[in-house]
Amino acid sequence: MIRLSNAADLHHALGLLRVRQGRTASALRELRAASTLAPENPRYAYVYAVALHSSGKFREALAVLKKAEAKHPSDPDLLGALVAMLREAGEDESALGYARKAAEALPDDEGMQRWVRELQGNK
Secondary structure, rough: OOOOHHHHHHHHHHHHHHHHHHHHHHHHHHHHHHHHHOOOOHHHHHHEEEEHHHOOOOOHHHHHHHHHHHHHHOHHHHHHHHHHHHHHOOOOHHHHHHHHHHHHHHOOHHHHHHHHHHHHHHH
């Protein structure tokens, strides 16, 4: 019998395969399923959001990241993706808030510290 957590793993793996095959719509469905079935796994939300962003669905990607970050507030991948996508969109003030959270979560990560300094300089 397949448990839901195993099903999420299978959907995630199939989604990644579909990405490699260039089957974007199918990949997004599978990655969304993995993220929905296993919300306790922030990696699934991160990968789904990156796939959405790569497909030009910027606002949807941000929504997925923000929802996942609310459940996993110290996850460096989620925080880093939020900072990067918000910076890309020119939303430096919002990016700075997430960069600060990331810098607190990873005090020894020079990249995060640099993001905070750069974003503070843009104010």
